[in-house]
Amino acid sequence: MRLRNVLRALLPTRTPPPAAPSAGSQVDAVAALIGPASVEVTPRYLKVGDGYTSTLLVNGYPAEVGAGWLSPLTGWPGRADVVIHIEPLDPQVAASRLRRQRARLESSRRSDAEHGRLDDPTTEAAAADAADLADRVARGASRLFRVAHYVAVHATSLEELTESVAHVRATAASVMLDTVAATWRQLPAWTSTLPLGVDSIGMRRVFDTDSLAAGMPLASADLPAPLPGDPPTASGVLYGLNTATNGIVWHDRWAADNHNSVVLARSGAGKSYMIKLETLRSLYDGVQVHVIDPEDEYRRLAEAVGGTVINLGAPDVRLNPFDIAADDRRPDARTRRALFAHTLVTVLLGAGQDGGMQPAERAAFDQAVNTAYLEAGITNDPGTWARPAPLLRDVAAALETDGPPPAVTLAARLSPWTTGSFSHLFAEPTTTHPVGHLVVWSTRHLADELRPAGMLLALDAIWRIVDAPPATGPTSDPRRLVIVDEAWTLLRDGEGVRFLNRLAKAARKRRAGLSVITQDAADLLGSDLGQAVIANSATQILMRQAPQAIAAVADSFHLTGGEARMLLSAQRGEGLLLSGANRVASHAVSSYREHELCVTGTDPQDES
Structure with a gap:
């Protein structure tokens, strides 16, 4: 049966005015434009075109x-x-x-x-x-x-x-x-x-x-789409398929209130696999990605896309925390370096049994930093900032030279990192500068005593790139995503959490996003600063949780009973994405080539 005959039976025909085309020709035009060539009718089905x-x-x-x-x-x-x-x-x-x-x-x-x-x-x-x-x-x-x-x-x-x-x-x-x-x-x-x-x-x-x-389809288990009349999102990442509706879960972190995210999952839940997928798909979208990689999991991905891998702990890799960028013309640039040196030394000393610096030691350290800068010829004049910066051992020498007893004690406490077994990371001027669309900072080869400090140095180097003023204007600065994998290493230190908190609060104004991934929910949820990091993350991803941690996770993220049970029984790669008042359960999916780059270990079935 021709479709125009169907439309003739449905649409009322009126006698048109003499100058107007006939109703039949209007129906024929509509049928030719929107309809199939024919409709074959059977008792239980139709063949439409x-x-x-x-x-x-x-x-x-x-x-x-x-x-x-x-x-x-x-x-x-x-x-x-x-x-x-x-x-x-x-x-x-x-x-x-x-x-x-x-x-x-x-x-x-x-x-x-x-x-x-x-x-x-x-x-x-x-x-x-x-x-x-x-x-x-x-x-x-x-x-x-x-x-x-x-x-x-x-x-x-x-x-x-x-x-x-x-x-x-x-x-x-x-x-x-x-x-x-x-x-x-x-x-x-x-x-x-x-x-x-x-x-x-x-x-x-x-x-x-x-x-x-x-029964109206006004609510859905999927994330909301743009309203009618609104332009579609220009960016975003495919996170997977909705486990309830099998629909596409497409989320744009750059359209949220802030660009930060938190990922909580127990070991083996597939969080690193999902983050590597997000990294790869963010690169498709023109985002510059910096990764803190404690387990050397992102090397294969970085090599495949032409990224840069910096192996902290390698004999030829050095980072000097006292470097001042030669193109930095902010009047407080030297003061910022001195304040970061305080944070770094607190993290170094916090790894030992004696804890961080005492007030007298902190005062002596601040004076020694200023002395070391002056001896290197660096003052508050930006014209002097291109000169070679002092090293950590120069600060220790300033502490020992005519210093009060707290200064001498602090110099002795710093000796493992200035002249001892852990000094290779700070012994020479900076040898590595992060450049490229994907920069991976691998800390796997660092000793456990240096790993928190290495992660902090990498975050500081990344932040200096993010915080640098754009060359031609605010809109020319690219979007940057900072991923801190296995963040529990840094979260166990108070100064490390404070640094992450400051980074989470300040990233949005610099077109940057911070992604914190950890398998130890207690370290993030058990402190006020950790809760502040979560509060400043508009995107939150929860994957399979341990029974011992589910109560704290459910309370912190206001999960329903069904959502908590879902996280206890979630399969590898499944998770709950929370963004504002919206939440959706999804399962990570990838192409064959993406799976090859993102899988961990030698077994191709290790993650999916």
Whole structure:
């Protein structure tokens, strides 16, 4: 049957004015523009063009429905059009019908009582519901509507159509919706699912306002899409597929309130795999990525995309914390270096049994730093900042030279990092400068006593790049993502957490985002500074959690009971993405080439 014949039967024809084209030619033009060449009608399906479609009618509903009760159908992972026809009932007609319905129910109840029969629970419940609905309609708190639900299932072959129809019917039955095929009425049923506003079937049921509103597809298990009229997002990353609807989870951290994220997961949950996928896809989007890599997991990825790998702890790698960028013209640049030196030394000494610096030692250290800068010819004049900066051993020598007893004691405490076993990282001027679209700072070869300090030095070098003023204007500065993997190494130190907190707060104004990944939730959730890092992260990703930590995680992130249970039983690669008031469960997916670059270890099935 030609589609124009179908449209002729549906669209009203009017006598046009003499100068206007005929209604038939208008219908033919519309059919040629939007419709298939032909429609083949059979009792249980239609062949529309090159595809097949079958329409199901919803003829049974549960006694009670909850919010989003149509979501299983609207989110079905296939091509299915869910159509709702709504016709409001006149309040007077609605009141009259409710009155007759209540009279029938009351008559049944009285008849049962007169004949000594037991009360029928179904009749009692229906009578109570009818009385409540009549009261709400009378007060104007609710209205009645005649509603029809139709589902048009599409497929490319007849076998696929049969399988899809069975799947849709099973999905509807899971929420107690009864469906039937529109046998011998497939053509009017299909036209009832087209955007024509015509219901040729008329299989309707009466709904009240609350039940109808609960079924509207206004809420979804997916992240919200741009509103109609808003431009689509220009960037973002594919995080995976929605575990509930199989839809795409596409999130743009750069469109959130801030660009930071926190990832919490137990060991083996697949967090590093997911972060490497995010890193690779962020590079596609033109983002510069800096990674703190304690386990040397990102080397293969960096080499594949032409990135830079800096091996902290290698014999030829040196970092001098006292360097001042020659192009930095801020008047407090030298003061900033001195303050960072305080943080670094506190982290170094905090790794030992004696703890950080005492107040007298801190004062002596500050004076020694200024002395070392002056001896190197560096003052507060920016013209002197291009000169070679002093080293940590120069500061220790200034402490020993005519210093008070606290200064001499501090110099002795610093001896392992100035002249002892751990001095190779600070013994020479800086030999490595981070450049490139992907820079990986590997700390695997550092001793445990140097690893927190190495991570702090890497973060400081990255921050100096992020904090540098753009060359031609604020909009020319590229977006930068700073990833701190296995952040528990740094979180165990108070100064390290403070540095991360400052970085999280200041990154947004510099078009940068901080991503903190840790498997030890207690270190992040157990301190005020760790909670501050979470509070300054608009994107939060939770993956499988240990039973011992789930209570603290659920309390900190306000998880429901179902979400907490989901995190306890999540498979590798599954997680819960939280962004503001939105949250969605997803499973990481990758192409074969991405999987090769992101998998950890030699077993290709190690992560997925």
